[in-house]
Amino acid sequence: MIISFKGVTKIYNSLSGPIKAIDNVSFDIERGEFVSLVGRSGAGKTTLLKIILGQEKPNLGDVFFNGEDVRTIKSSHLPLLRRRIGAVFQDYKLLQTKTALENIVFVLQALGIGDDQIEKDAAEVLNIVELSHRNNNFPAELSGGEKQRLALARALVSRPEVLLADEPTGNLDPYHTQDIIRLLQKVHQIGTTVILATHNREIINNLNQRVITLEEGRIIRDEKEGKFII
Amino acid sequence: MTTSLKRAFHWGWLNLKRQVGMAIATVFVLVLTISLITFLFLFQETTRFLTTELQERVDIAVYFKDGTPETEILDIKNSITKMPEIKKVDFVSKEDAYLKFSERHKGNKAITESLEEIGTNPFLASLNIQTFDASSYSRVASSIQRSAFYNLVEKIDFLQRKPVIERLNSIVLSINTIVIITIMALSAVAVGLAFNQIRNTIYSSKEEIEIMRLVGVSNWFIRGPFLIQGIISGGLAAFITVAMFGVTLYFMGPKLNVLLPGLNIHQFFFNNIALVLLIQFGAGFLLGSISSLISIRSYLKV
Numbered sequence: 001m002i003i004s005f006k007g008v009t010k011i012y013n014s015l016s017g018p019i020k021a022i023d024n025v026s027f028d029i030e031r032g033e034f035v036s037l038v039g040r041s042g043a044g045k046t047t048l049l050k051i052i053l054g055q056e057k058p059n060l061g062d063v064f065f066n067g068e069d070v071r072t073i074k075s076s077h078l079p080l081l082r083r084r085i086g087a088v089f090q091d092y093k094l095l096q097t098k099t100a101l102e103n104i105v106f107v108l109q110a111l112g113i114g115d116d117q118i119e120k121d122a123a124e125v126l127n128i129v130e131l132s133h134r135n136n137n138f139p140a141e142l143s144g145g146e147k148q149r150l151a152l153a154r155a156l157v158s159r160p161e162v163l164l165a166d167e168p169t170g171n172l173d174p175y176h177t178q179d180i181i182r183l184l185q186k187v188h189q190i191g192t193t194v195i196l197a198t199h200n201r202e203i204i205n206n207l208n209q210r211v212i213t214l215e216e217g218r219i220i221r222d223e224k225e226g227k228f229i230i
Numbered sequence: 231m232t233t234s235l236k237r238a239f240h241w242g243w244l245n246l247k248r249q250v251g252m253a254i255a256t257v258f259v260l261v262l263t264i265s266l267i268t269f270l271f272l273f274q275e276t277t278r279f280l281t282t283e284l285q286e287r288v289d290i291a292v293y294f295k296d297g298t299p300e301t302e303i304l305d306i307k308n309s310i311t312k313m314p315e316i317k318k319v320d321f322v323s324k325e326d327a328y329l330k331f332s333e334r335h336k337g338n339k340a341i342t343e344s345l346e347e348i349g350t351n352p353f354l355a356s357l358n359i360q361t362f363d364a365s366s367y368s369r370v371a372s373s374i375q376r377s378a379f380y381n382l383v384e385k386i387d388f389l390q391r392k393p394v395i396e397r398l399n400s401i402v403l404s405i406n407t408i409v410i411i412t413i414m415a416l417s418a419v420a421v422g423l424a425f426n427q428i429r430n431t432i433y434s435s436k437e438e439i440e441i442m443r444l445v446g447v448s449n450w451f452i453r454g455p456f457l458i459q460g461i462i463s464g465g466l467a468a469f470i471t472v473a474m475f476g477v478t479l480y481f482m483g484p485k486l487n488v489l490l491p492g493l494n495i496h497q498f499f500f501n502n503i504a505l506v507l508l509i510q511f512g513a514g515f516l517l518g519s520i521s522s523l524i525s526i527r528s529y530l531k532v
């Protein structure tokens with residue numbers, strides 16, 4: 001078991017009062033699983049992923065990553081946890097002042113990887129997501145699909161055990177959507193645990209993988225070969 | 231590890247270059263601060279020199295009439311030395327006095343020329359007497375006046391060194407106080423400027439920092455470049471100060487000797503160069519890293 005939620009509740013304090021984004025949620029994810037997280041906008045998908053990454057702390061309940069309690073993790077330990085997780089963010093979080101290649105290189109440099117290794121890994125991952133011809137373009141010069149692939153490349157370049165993908169097909173046409181999904185399946189096949197948050201019906205119904213359905217912060221369905229039912 | 235350190239230096243340097251104006255202002259104030267600290271260090275040597283110079287001055291000088299035989303004066307020296315209040319008696323011959331005077335005023339043309347004009351040696355042989363205690367001056371003086379050899383004595387000079395030393399000490403104390411207060415004020419300004427500059431960099435690197443956090447870059451690596459940014463400012467300032475003092479003292483030092491003959495500040499500076507470097511770079515690094523640490527603690531919380 002790589003990820004485990006036990007009675008997790010997350011409440012945001014907003015100006016108009018507290019918002020219960022995650023409400024008493026429990027589930028386990030095994031190593032190597034491909035799990036889709038579905039639900040309407042505002043159901044709590046992003047919040048759930050943020051809790052896994054230690055970006056948000058739950059108010060109640062426990063979250064375990066490989067048996068380690070993420071909630072009480074020491075701040076000096078959090079980076080080590082995050083290095084084992086790759087994340088594709090809903091808003092990409094690409095650096096606008098850096099080219100596609102530099103966006104990847106920057107992360108590897110900050111992680112203390114040697115220059116030779118960086119050159120090799122960056123070229124390889126950009127090749128995998130088929131962006132090599134865009135190496136020297138800035139994010140503003142990339143299409144939506146290319147930005148998504150760049151974000152995916154950055155998440156994958158440090159060879160994470162778990163890949164979190166938050167609406168990675170958010171505003172893509174069906175053709176590019178299939179592209180991304182194929183990449184996620186490829187990553188899954190080499191043994192990576194994939195957690196995909198989406199509200200795209202087609203994707204889910206064709207995947208034939210586990211689906212966890214969220215509604216107002218609660219799990220209303222958790223099925224082995226689930227379909228998209230909201 | 232070395233790769234990370236290299237990158238931290240590289241990024242720290244880039245951060246500085248992003249705000250050249252701020253960086254220059256910060257380094258300028260740091261240079262002022264370190265210069266004053268160096269001045270304070272050199273000033274202590276000046277004070278030490280002046281104090282020993284004063285203390286070494288004779289308490290009582292007994293001048294003998296022209297023509298008094300040296301052997302007789304040396305006999306008198308022996309009898310004075312036997313008195314319990316006496317610390318030291320030095321005999322200064324006519325020739326010694328002449329040499330000492332011309333040595334002391336070597337650079338002064340007017341004096342050396344007028345000395346040559348006289349043609350003869352105008353100085354008197356003397357005994358320079360130091361007592362253990364300033365209070366025994368008058369006792370020693372009166373016993374000389376009552377002695378058998380008093381008819382050979384031309385005159386007796388007293389040197390009131392105590393009040394002079396006290397005055398000097400109080401002046402030195404006020405100068406030290408003023409300089410230290412200025413150093414503290416300038417340090418605060420320097421730290422404030424460096425802090426502000428690092429805070430700006432942290433703000434403008436917000437996205438980079440967020441992404442580094444999310445991909446699991448360690449806290450100290452994120453902080454590294456900002457810490458090094460401060461240390462580079464401090465080191466740069468120290469380097470400039472060292473160069474400034476080094477060049478100035480190297481060329482001006484010999485000229486400064488004329489002001490206080492015997493005090494060789496530039497030699498003191500270069501003889502103690504290791505300590506000087508330690509003080510200057512120590513101050514630079516300390517101020518630089520203090521400002522970095524304050525801004526990191528306030529704006530890069532984990």
Ligand SMILES: Nc1ncnc2c1ncn2[C@@H]1O[C@H](COP(=O)(O)OP(=O)(O)O)[C@@H](O)[C@H]1O
Nearest residue numbers: 012014019021040041042043044045046047048
């Ligand atoms: N930082 C926040 N502050 C306050 N409320 C938030 C914050 N983030 C999310 N929420 C609220 O929490 C709920 C769940 O949001 P989110 O996890 O983003 O849902 P989803 O990703 O499924 O669209 C929503 O009602 C949203 O408005």
Ligand SMILES: [Mg+2]
Nearest residue numbers: 045046090166
């Ligand atoms: Mg979302």
